[in-house]
Every structure is written in structure tokens, then in C-alpha cells.
Amino acid sequence: MSSDMTSSAPPTSPPTAGLQRSLKRFDITAMAIAAVISFDTVGQIATGGGEAATWTAVIALFFLIPYALLFAETGAAFPQEGGPYVWVKLALGRPAAVLTTLFYWVTNPIWLGGSLVFLAAETWDGFVFHLGSGTFADYTFKLLFVWAAILTAVVSLRRGKWITTAGALVKVLCLVLFTATAVLYGVEHGFQGLTDARFTPTTAGFLGLVPILLFAYVGFEAPNAAGEEMHNPQRDVPAALGRSAAVAACCYLLPVLALLAVAPAGKVTGIGGFMEGARLVFSVYGGAAGPLLTLTAVMFVFALLTQGSAWMIVSDRMQAMAAADGGFFSRSLGVFHPRLGTPVRTNLLSGAVATVFMLAAMRLADGDAAAVFAVVLTVAVTTLLLSYLVVVPALVLLRLRRPDAVRPFRVPFGNPGFLICAGLVYAWILIGSWSALFPGVLESVVGLDYDFHEVWGVSRAAFEAFTLGTVVVLLLVGAAGLAVARRERAR
Secondary structure, eight states: OOHHHHHHSOOOSOOOTTOOOOBOHHHHHHHHHHHHOOHHHHHHHHTTOHHHHHHHHHHIIIIIHHHHHHHHHHHHHOOOBTTHHHHHHHHHOHHHHHHHHHHHHHHHHHHIIIIIHHHHHHHHHHHTSOOOSSSHHHHHHHHHHHHHHHHHHHSOHHHHHHHHHHHHHHHHHHHHHHHHHHHHHHHHHOOTHHHHOOOSOOHHHHHHHHHHHHHHHOOTTGGGGBGGGBSOHHHHHHHHHHHHHHHHHHHHHHHHHHHHHHSOTTOOOTTTHHHHHHHHHGGGGGGGHHHHHHHHHHHHHHHHHHHHHHHHHHHHHHHHHHHHTTOSSOGGGGOOOTTTOSOHHHHHHHHHHHHHHHHHHHHGGGGOHHHHHHHHHHHHHHHHHHHHHHHHHHHHHHHHHOTTSOOSSOOTTHHHHHHHHHHHHHHHHHHHHHHHHSTTHHHHHTTOOOOHHHHHSSOHHHHHHHHHHHHHHHHHHHHHHHHHHHHHHHO
């Protein structure tokens, strides 16, 4: 770390022995792609019909670009280990940083033990090997999936980065293959899905798609959690974030368009949309379609696995730094392994949370995989988006209060440009958070019909108990963690 960087933003966390600088620009880009591009959301987005493509493009323009600018500047200016935890602590103090990090972190074991593992099991069951629902094979597959993702986060980053890099490459390859094959299928059979597709944006589509699209686009700052394991974060973070954001925008918009173009209207489902679309379009390969579809399914599951491990790598580091800094329960929880350079105890905690959540989700909605998938994903959307309600103001305060910080990259037009970008991002996050926590409320305000049970497959009472209950439990856990840590510091 340069002397300028040290003088402008002194480290706020204790030294982490054993860290090695192993991330270069390509590694940072690949890690962001592996973490952010979400196979589980491609089908979920496409359920919005033709206007899903419209809103995907609109939010890329008016949310993703200002979001990328904000985090590119802050990530290069404050590259300490822990990323957003450090930024919020510098701006708002330790308690706010601890609670924000808890919400940011817990999203990922919830997501891993919920939507990711359910989508992986559904894909494996339908295209590779029959597992059944609620069977011994089903439970075994899901447990192996969860703990394989955790173990890839436990290994040293010098080795683990290649697993996430492979996942990023496989993910992009799958999406490119699907999009190209859909074009071939459309040329041969016609783009029947476009006949009934309506690309005109509507208020109902907006309210239904905003939370999932924001969830799909956030997270490019995640590699900053390993800021002190980067070779040159001041130079590499802005470039890597820009490249990964551009790739992500294309990898969402093009497959969604391709899926809508070839799939019959109303046949796209959130849990099976991508692979069911692949089953349809791969028929252009004749006799090779079956083996190719199976191979694609295996690649699909591997990409999901590495997506989970990429988030475990970065979010576990954030949570570990909060503990090591004396803010969350015991400092021992944040210890980095002296040889591996990874927060093994936090990794194992993530695995335990993901396992518990997976087992609980298996029992939700009487085993209805589609309803479980939608509700679990909404919980993950909610906790992650809520964390940005604190992170974004922290970025603004750092910009205004620390003008002397060395900023290799700056948002155009100085403070006004930064504030405009932050305002746009915050407005989107507010809408997305409210829509995720209280679906149907804004619809009723603007006079739209909303059949809650038809949309979610569960009652509003069950939905709100699951989502709001999760938020309340997290706040209680965070308060307890702060109290225990305070007593430990006093001793």
C-alpha cells in the first residue's frame, strides 16, 4: 500500500497476517463476473415477458452505470481488506458498519442454501441424473453442493481464484452458446416468442422486475473485500469493474432476449427458464442435442457452484474483518488462517447458515420448489439491498469528508456528478427494497390488481413472516454481536 494511501485513509482494521497479494486485474474481473452474473435470475427476469428486456436495458443505463462509477472511485481510493465494512466504518462508525456487513454477508449463505442449490438440484434432476424431491439423493446433492462451495472459499485465494475464474469462463461460454443457438433456432423455426412479446414498459412490470434486476446488477464492489490481496487495487479496480459491468449487462440482456424470442409465451419459469429454453433450441443439433444438453447442464451447475463460492470468498472476508476489528462477537471469529490466508471460521459459519437455511427451505410451501425458489430469492434480495441503504450514503460522506484521499479514478463532474450518481442509485435501491419487502403494496397504490397467492404461491402472512422475520432476527443477532464484542474489548 502506498504511503499516500496510508496517509489519506489509515487502516481501520487490525493487521491480517498471512495475506498474499495474488489478485491481478484479470482475476478481479473474473471474480466479479463469477459473483455477479446470476444464472438463477436469467429465467426469473425473463418471466416478465418482452418488457423484461426493456427494463434490463433501462436499469443498466440509469442504475448500473452510476453504480459502477461510484464504486470504481471508492474501491480504488480505499482498498483496505474488508471493502464496504471499512468504508461504512470510516463514514458512520463501527456499529453501523457491523450491522451493514451482517446484512451484506448473510445474503450469500441464504442465497447459496436457497435459490442456488435449488436451481442446481432442479437442473441436475432434469438433465443429468434423477434425484427426486425430498429423497435421500436430493438431500445429499444439496449438502454436497453447499459444502463444495464453502470448501472452495476455504482454500488459499492464490488457488481458489482459479476455481472462480473457471466458473466465470464457463458461465460466459454457456450464455454465448445459448444465445447463438437460439439465433440459429429462430432462423430455422422463426422467432415465435416475439409474436406476443410486448416490449412497452408498464408500471406493473417495473414494480415486479426492479428488485430482481437490482439484485442481478449489484455486487461489483465485492472483490474489494480482498483489497489487500490485490497487486495494485488503485489501478486495477476501476478497470476491472468497468469491464465486468459491461460483460454482465450483455450476459443478462442478450440471453433474456434470446429466451423470450424462442420460448412460447407464458412458458418461461424462474426455476427452469434457462435450461428449458436450452432444451428447445438445442434441437437444431439433431442427434447431438441430448449429449450437448447434458454437458450444458453440468456446466450450468458448475457455474452456479463457483458463483456461490465467489460470494463466499468476498463476503466472508467482510464479515471476518468486522469480527477481527472487535465489532462482531469474538475477534477469534475473524482470524485468518496463517497458511491459507482465508477466514476459515467465518467460512464454516457460512456453511452452517446455508445448511440450516436449505433444510428450512425444503419444508417451506410443502416442498413446492417453485414457490420456495421465489420466496428464498426474495429474502436474499431484501437483505442485500438493505445493506446498500447504508453503504451508498457512506460513499457520499467519504467523498465529502475526505477530499484529500488519493483517488486514481474520479466520477466525472466532481462532487455534483458523484452526488447525482449516488442519488440515482439510492432511489433505485429504495424502490427495490420496498418492493422486495412488501410486494403488492405499491401496485395497490397505483390501482393495479395483485393476487398475492397467485404470484408467490404462499399467503401474504407466510411471506411476510419469512422476510420480515429474517430482518428482525438479523437485527437482534447484530445487536448481540455488538454487545458481546464491546464486553470483549473492555476486557
